[in-house]
Amino acid sequence: MRNLNEENVTDAVLGKLENCADPRLKDVVASLVRHLHGFIREVEPTEEEWLAGIRFLTEVGQKCDDKRQEYILLSDTLGASILMDAINHRISEGATESSVLGPFYREGAPVMESGASTAGDTQGEVVTFRGRVHAPDGRPIEGAMLDVWQTAPNGLYEVQDPDQPDFNLRGKFSTDADGTYEIRTVKPVSYSIPDDGPVGKLLKAVGRHTFRPAHVHFIVSAEGYEPVVTQLFTEGDEYLESDAVFGVKNSLVVPYQRRNGGHLVEYDFGLRPIA
Amino acid sequence: MRNLNEENVTDAVLGKLENCADPRLKDVVASLVRHLHGFIREVEPTEEEWLAGIRFLTEVGQKCDDKRQEYILLSDTLGASILMDAINHRISEGATESSVLGPFYREGAPVMESGASTAGDTQGEVVTFRGRVHAPDGRPIEGAMLDVWQTAPNGLYEVQDPDQPDFNLRGKFSTDADGTYEIRTVKPVSYSIPDDGPVGKLLKAVGRHTFRPAHVHFIVSAEGYEPVVTQLFTEGDEYLESDAVFGVKNSLVVPYQRRNGGHLVEYDFGLRPIA
Secondary structure: OOOOOOOOHHHHHHHOOOOOOOHHHHHHHHHHHHHHHHHHHHHOOOHHHHHHHHHHHHHHHHOOEOOEOHHHHHHHHOOHHHHHHHHHOOOOOOOOOOOOOOOOOOOOOOEEOOOOEOOOOOOOOEEEEEEEEEOOOOOEOOOOEEEEEOOOOOOOOHHHOOOOOOOOOEEEEEOOOOOEEEEEEEOOOOEEOOOOOHHHHHHHHOOOOOEEOOEEEEEEEOOOEOOEEEEEEEOOOOOOOOOOOOOOOHHHEEOOEEEOOEEEEEOOEEOOEOO | OOOOOOOOHHHHHHHOOOOOOOHHHHHHHHHHHHHHHHHHHHHOOOHHHHHHHHHHHHHHHHOOEOOEOHHHHHHHHOOHHHHHHHHHOOOOOOOOOOOOOOOOOOOOOOEEOOOOEOOOOOOOOEEEEEEEEEOOOOOEOOOOEEEEEOOOOOOOOHHHOOOOOOOOOEEEEEOOOOOEEEEEEEOOOOEEOOOOOHHHHHHHHOOOOOEEOOEEEEEEEOOOEOOEEEEEEEOOOOOOOOOOOOOOOHHHEEOOEEEOOEEEEEOOEEOOEOO
16 A cells, blocks of 8 residues: 555545444445545645645634534535435425524423413514424324524524523423414524634635525424424525525425414424334 | 425535636535535435534544644545645656645744754654755755654654654755755654544544554755655555555655664655746
């Protein structure tokens, strides 16, 4: 294994995996090496470009902390997350369509009574989400859990905003015996993904905007069913056609109906039994 | 741009580059997106595997600091660096062959007199490197600069080792009117690349060792010539056939001749004029 060149280097690197005891890891790393080398062969980076790439990847990692995940943002904005999502949810008849998790999910949101508000003292247009969680055959699912999160009307998730209380606009709601849920919150807004880091710089450099259409995130789960990670988008939002993270699906775009000085969103979630 | 799926997502992401004002950046990012998506389509990662990948990339970035560059180590150990090097030095007749830069180069090494030692008080077998820097036609190059660095006999570069003085075993030497240089140092050893970080963990997980054959790094440069980034390897080293970063070339393997209780390495470097 000497004198490696453009012709033989990829096989040499792949050959070094011969002692890998984990066949799945071996396949993943082999594919990574082939595609990484394919990218280099296609682009033929100069040494300055290669160093710029090293610096970019380093900065993305260093921008991450317990409240920010810049690599998920990179995956989202390059369309990798929605492709991953499509591959992992090929069979979805009877279930709500999924969308990207995004970088701002937090475990441990407070469990709330049906009809309670996640918004605390947050000012904004009041909105109620109401509907049922059901199986593919329409039977209601009792005790399904809806884990929800969204930005405040200033466009920031609480982890990004020192002026919001811990876990503001996050909550877990379970369904009643008839599968119904009810959640109160404030109307979500379209907002820019974090644009002060390397991912924001990259998007700007390639002429892309950083905005997402208004949405509320949901993870809907129930014992014996496949969980669904998804988002509900606001009908009429100006960014529905150009979401910076490619997450919009028609079945997830919902109207906000005017009710009693606020808004009502009616939406039923479908879950599939675990195969 | 809604309802993206396995079939249409890649084109949708590429379409978002239409406003990129920098044609080279556009090509690089488009190739990155195609290969990233190709990797995902081939591997079909589960969501847990995707998150493990996100965590790995984050850890690699966070392991980097002013003395450690884990992303260069990743590039080196996946064969990306030596492929880059091959692509950037296709035409090398008359020049010394190149090899990887590695993650431990530091700018600003002290300029030394010909024949001086970079080793200070470092204990080890004394070795003298001696030779000429010449153009392809054999003419000596006066005032060429040799920027050299290596580990101590404990296998650590000074940046990794608080017990070594700043810039220990690093130095810059220039050639005389007849193109000659002379450098004193201690004999380099084979050593493990840093294995306490995510790259070390990855190599272990795929069944690879982390060792490099003994070598001294050189950047040889001169006004009007293409610089050469290279390494001289020790003949007979047990890791010449399995270098963890794929850097060994036969023309760079040198014998250590016994002389006066120490060693002598004679090596001439060739530089090509800038085209």
